Amino acid sequence: MAKVLYHNDIQDEVLKGKKVAVVGYGSQGHAHALNLKESGFDVVVGLRRGKSWDKAEEDGMNVKSVPEAVAEADVVMVLLPDELQTKVYEEQIKPNLEAGNALAFAHGFNIHFNQIVPPSNVDVFLVAPKAPGHLVRRTFEEGAGVPSLYGVYQDVTGEAASVALAYAKAIGSGRAGILETTFQEETETDLFGEQAVLCGGLSNLVKSGFETLTEAGYQPEVAYFECLHELKLIVDLMYEGGLEYMRYSISDTAQWGDFVSGPKVVNEETKERMKEVLSDIQTGAFAKGWILENQANRPQFNAINDKESKHQIEEVGKELRALMPFVKKSTKSKKEVVTHGSN
Numbered sequence: 001m002a003k004v005l006y007h008n009d010i011q012d013e014v015l016k017g018k019k020v021a022v023v024g025y026g027s028q029g030h031a032h033a034l035n036l037k038e039s040g041f042d043v044v045v046g047l048r049r050g051k052s053w054d055k056a057e058e059d060g061m062n063v064k065s066v067p068e069a070v071a072e073a074d075v076v077m078v079l080l081p082d083e084l085q086t087k088v089y090e091e092q093i094k095p096n097l098e099a100g101n102a103l104a105f106a107h108g109f110n111i112h113f114n115q116i117v118p119p120s121n122v123d124v125f126l127v128a129p130k131a132p133g134h135l136v137r138r139t140f141e142e143g144a145g146v147p148s149l150y151g152v153y154q155d156v157t158g159e160a161a162s163v164a165l166a167y168a169k170a171i172g173s174g175r176a177g178i179l180e181t182t183f184q185e186e187t188e189t190d191l192f193g194e195q196a197v198l199c200g201g202l203s204n205l206v207k208s209g210f211e212t213l214t215e216a217g218y219q220p221e222v223a224y225f226e227c228l229h230e231l232k233l234i235v236d237l238m239y240e241g242g243l244e245y246m247r248y249s250i251s252d253t254a255q256w257g258d259f260v261s262g263p264k265v266v267n268e269e270t271k272e273r274m275k276e277v278l279s280d281i282q283t284g285a286f287a288k289g290w291i292l293e294n295q296a297n298r299p300q301f302n303a304i305n306d307k308e309s310k311h312q313i314e315e316v317g318k319e320l321r322a323l324m325p326f327v328k329k330s331t332k333s334k335k336e337v338v339t340h341g342s343n
């Protein structure tokens, strides 16, 4: 089994006396900044004036412009959207880095795909939480944490790995497990997971199930509860005890259906498509497409996003959730805050 490190395995003195600049205060940024601060570390948040700046100040953070925050920091964690990192890095981060600083990321995309080429006199590492930022924060507040991967791309000080581990511990990941990786492995597995399983695979599975039932004449409300609402409750069981515990809790009828019908839906053919998705990630084809889409101001992204938001499952879901006051969003959606950062 791979070596998994926990809270007590990690010495964090190496991060004490260092200043950490968290650049960005969105999903990951607010969680890292607050968790680091509450773990006793010296944090400055780097931002432009706007919603995130106001929020970070309301939260009691020390907020400065990106160049100022970087200039005074020893460790610079870049938590801007991936597609904006290169420009901000070139214009505001790189000119303010000093020899011996550490440049850090929560996802390896821009380093792995050579969109950011760091100077040779700084450490470069990643600490990649395997969770949405809001859960990085929420679990920390609950006294728990989410797993993180850490990896070193460049080590000029000889301290890169120990600083990365101390950082991962400070955001709460020592309570869930910290695992060593490379920028390549983190980037490729993270992109694959979100595309094929966690986000793309799941949302399409849910929509297809919903459409199959409604097109056959069943009530949309029944289809919503069956294919979306109950999913969380089933996934919670998997989270707590794996597939076995989920199958222990469901009826034997459901378990038999799982065994005989599941493979009719997700099977070798699906796996072949998954391999194609992985291959596009590995060759850089996906990254190239995403970079070009942003350069063209996201024509496809915006059109698909608009169509998806009008899907019947979203309309019926909104009405049903309004009648369940205990089901509420713990954060505003990107749409509600209009800007990109949603903290």
Ligand SMILES: NC(=O)C1=CN([C@@H]2O[C@H](COP(=O)(O)OP(=O)(O)OC[C@H]3O[C@@H](n4cnc5c(N)ncnc54)[C@H](OP(=O)(O)O)[C@@H]3O)[C@@H](O)[C@H]2O)C=CC1
Pocket: 023, 024, 025, 026, 027, 028, 029, 046, 047, 048, 049, 050, 051, 052, 053, 066, 078, 079, 080, 081, 082, 084, 088, 106, 107, 128, 129, 130, 131, 132, 133, 134, 339, 340, 341, 342
């Ligand atoms: N979302 C997640 O849960 C996960 C994300 N990651 C990685 O973490 C990184 C951050 O992603 P995420 O947290 O989703 O990002 P968000 O989109 O949530 O955060 C955006 C933040 O960046 C700020 N920002 C945008 N442009 C600028 C600029 N020009 N100058 C200064 N600040 C700016 C925004 O401020 P403003 O309000 O001013 O727009 C906002 O605070 C990415 O590398 C991502 O892959 C890794 C694991 C999970």
Ligand SMILES: CC[C@](O)(C(C)=O)C(=O)O
Pocket: 129, 130, 131, 132, 133, 190, 193, 194, 198, 199
């Ligand atoms: C699953 C999506 C993710 O990779 C994440 C929350 O871990 C992301 O990029 O947001």
Ligand SMILES: [Mg+2]
Pocket: 129, 130, 131, 190, 194
């Ligand atoms: Mg991820």
Ligand SMILES: [Mg+2]
Pocket: 107, 190, 191, 194
């Ligand atoms: Mg990701």
